[in-house]
Structure formats: structure tokens, C-alpha cells
Amino acid sequence: MIVQTINLTKRYGKLTALNNLHLNIEEGECFGYIGPNGAGKTTTIKILATLLQPTWGEARICGHVVGYESRKIRPLIGYVPDFFGAYEDMVVQEYLEFFASAYNIVGKQRARVVGDVLELTDLVFKRDALVDSLSRGMQQRLSVARVLLHDPKVLLLDEPASGLDPRARIEIRELLKELHRMGKTIIISSHILHELAELCNTVGIIEQGELLFHGPLDEIIRKVKTGTKVHIRVSQQQDLAALLLQKANGVADVEESNGTLIVELEKQTHDFSDVANLLLSNNFKIREIKEEEINLETAFMRLTKGMVQ
Numbered sequence: 001m002i003v004q005t006i007n008l009t010k011r012y013g014k015l016t017a018l019n020n021l022h023l024n025i026e027e028g029e030c031f032g033y034i035g036p037n038g039a040g041k042t043t044t045i046k047i048l049a050t051l052l053q054p055t056w057g058e059a060r061i062c063g064h065v066v067g068y069e070s071r072k073i074r075p076l077i078g079y080v081p082d083f084f085g086a087y088e089d090m091v092v093q094e095y096l097e098f099f100a101s102a103y104n105i106v107g108k109q110r111a112r113v114v115g116d117v118l119e120l121t122d123l124v125f126k127r128d129a130l131v132d133s134l135s136r137g138m139q140q141r142l143s144v145a146r147v148l149l150h151d152p153k154v155l156l157l158d159e160p161a162s163g164l165d166p167r168a169r170i171e172i173r174e175l176l177k178e179l180h181r182m183g184k185t186i187i188i189s190s191h192i193l194h195e196l197a198e199l200c201n202t203v204g205i206i207e208q209g210e211l212l213f214h215g216p217l218d219e220i221i222r223k224v225k226t227g228t229k230v231h232i233r234v235s236q237q238q239d240l241a242a243l244l245l246q247k248a249n250g251v252a253d254v255e256e257s258n259g260t261l262i263v264e265l266e267k268q269t270h271d272f273s274d275v276a277n278l279l280l281s282n283n284f285k286i287r288e289i290k291e292e293e294i295n296l297e298t299a300f301m302r303l304t305k306g307m308v309q
Contacts, residue, residue: 002027002185003048003154007057010209017043019209020057025202027153028178032217033189033202034300040209041189042082044156048187061154077102078147082159084139086134087131092123095131096145103150117145121175133279137168144175155179157188161195170247173199197296207304221294224302227252229292230272235285244297248278260291 003025010018025031027296032159035173045309046052059066059072086093096114118124121141126134134142140160147155157176161169162177173195181200182185184221190196193202196203197217204214213220217299234241242261255262263275 001058002023002029002062003045003187004060005048005057006060008044008047008059009055009057010040010047010052013296016139016209018047018054019204020205021153021209021211023204023211023214025185026071027185028180028183029202030176030186030188030200032196032203032296033187033206034191034196034203034296034305035194035206038208039206040208042158044206045079045156045187048154049077049156050074050077051288061234075084075150076152077154077156078083078144078150078152080140080147080155081141082156082162084136084143085206087091090131091128092118092131092134094141096149099119099146100149105149117122117148118167120178121145122171135168137171138165139166141175144179148179152184154185156189157186159189159191160192161192169195191294191302203274203296205300205303212297212303217296218301220296224294224299227267228265228270228272230263230265230275231288231290231292232263232275232286233259233277233288234261235287237284241279241284242283244278246270248275250274 003023005021005023008018008021015182021044029109033044035041043052047054047066048061050066050073062076066073082218092096093114096117100110102115105108118127121144123138123141123145126138131142147173161172164172169192175224176186176188176199188196188200199264200217202216203220205212213223238259238261242254242256245251245261250266251263252266253264258286276286277287
């Protein structure tokens with residue numbers, strides 16, 4: 001395991017921010033960490049970034065224990081917080097060279113590395129711009145460029161798309177996809193669940209410091225799927241179509257919502273072709289028929305209770 005937590009617990013007085021957290025993240029995974037505000041996501045990431053000490057339990061990066069071997073861990077990680085720090089009097093090139101020097105990258109190697117990360121994050125045309133003049137999206141891309149200077153194995157990103165406009169979010173997402181293709185292990189917390197679903201292959205759902213689920217994305221979809229629902233739109237006489245379907249074999253329930261019939265099939269029934277055939281044989285014209293999709297947002301809403309600390 002490249003990242004592992006064992007009984008990881010963090011308390012602030014009487015408040016338990018994390019309660020016996022167990023995570024196992026393989027090398028090369030892109031792990032999406034989701035939960036309500038105050039669930040414990042930022043606390044987890046700050047512990048992994050060696051910025052917080054756990055109350056008890058253990059966190060390991062590449063086999064090194066946070067708190068005891070933090071000096072060995074820091075060259076292996078890149079941490080991007082949710083908000084960019086102020087560097088008012090530095091231009092982008094100087095900013096990256098400053099951090100490269102902090103990692104003892106010197107001479108021609110420094111110039112090459114800075115040039116490489118500028119190109120990767122598509123910031124070459126902003127190399128002479130003041131950092132403070134950059135848009136929020138470009139500042140986030142610069143944050144990612146900064147943590148790539150020393151070629152870390154693990155990237156820790158806390159709400160990297162927070163406050164970004166749609167175009168900037170897409171650009172950050174595409175950049176992270178490229179880093180994942182390059183073999184980086186990525187841990188990313190976010191509230192933008194549909195984008196996490198596109199980016200991540202494993203997810204963890206946390207609420208009130210308790211891990212509710214940890215595993216592959218398709219596994220969580222199977223976990224919350226309780227049955228098959230079909231959305232149907234007919235051209236006319238929707239109320240009569242609803243009455244017909246309520247009496248049909250294999251149908252558990254029928255609801256009407258904004259011109260759509262939501263047909264819930266009985267648990268053992270998954271094929272809805274009989275529903276379509278029944279409508280057609282009774283001279284109903286079907287405008288649309290589709291199975292209700294269970295996505296990450298649906299899974300999140302079904303597994304969490306909306307509680308915050």
C-alpha cells in the first residue's frame with residue numbers, strides 16, 4: 001500500500017474529527033474522498049501531508065509513519081490546499097524557482113524542471129505574470145505546478161476545484177487525468193461529485209469522522225442499488241398509462257412526476273421490455289423510456305444522513 005491509515009483518530013477536545021479511520025490506497029490509484037463539510041476530509045489530508053499529528057492511530061506514506069518519519073515523507077508527497085497563499089511581489093517563474101530551490105533543485109536542472117511543469121500545466125504564457133494577478137483557476141494550476149517540481153509519488157488535493165468557474169474546473173480535471181495517466185497516486189477531496197466520478201477509480205465516503213464506504217466506484221453503485229426504476233414519457237393519457245402499469249406483472253409501484261412515469265419494478269425483475277410492450281400493445285405512444293441511472297451523487301445521498309459536526 002502506498003497510503004495506509006490504521007485506527008487513525010483525531011480529536012479536538014471533545015470533538016472527534018476522525019474516528020478509527022482505515023484507508024488502503026494502492027500505487028497509481030485516483031482516490032476520491034467525499035463527505036459533508038466538517039466530515040473529516042481536510043483533517044485526513046493534513047495528517048497525510050504531515051501538517052497535523054493524529055491523536056492516536058497511524059498513517060503511512062510509502063511505508064513511512066507520519067509524525068515519526070515526516071522528513072522522509074515530505075519529498076514523496078505534493079499537497080495542494082483549497083486556497084492559494086499570497087505571493088504579491090513574485091512572478092510565476094520566480095515563484096516556481098523559489099520552491100525548486102527549497103527542494104535543492106539547482107542550475108540547469110532547475111530551469112529544465114520549471115519549464116517542464118509550466119508546459120504541463122499550460123502556464124508558459126504566464127511565466128512573467130505576477131502571481132497575485134492570476135485568476136483563481138490559474139492559481140490552482142500554479143499550485144499543482146509547484147507540487148510537481150520534485151516529482152512526488154503521491155498528490156494530496158483538498159477541494160482543488162473550489163470556487164472555480166466551469167472552464168477552470170474542466171482544465172483542472174483534465175490536468176489531473178493526465179497526472180493519473182502518468183502514474184501518480186492522487187487523493188482528492190471534492191464536492192463536485194460528477195467530476196470525481198469521471199476522474200477517480202476508487203472512492204471513500206466519510207461522515208462525522210466515520211468512514212461509511214471505501215472501494216471501487218462500481219462497487220458503491222451496486223451497494224446502493226435496491227431495484228430497477230424506469231422513467232417513461234408517453235404522448236397522451238399519462239394517467240391511463242399509469243393505471244395500466246400499476247396492474248402489470250413485475251411492477252411494484254408507479255409514480256407520476258413532471259410528465260414522467262417512474263415505474264419501480266419488483267426486486268427480482270430487471271428487464272423492462274415487458275413494460276414497453278404492454279404500453280405499445282394498448283396503443284400508447286412512447287416518447288422516451290430509460291432506466292434510472294445510479295450515480296455517485298445518488299450513492300452519496302443514500303449513504304449519508306446530512307449530519308455535520
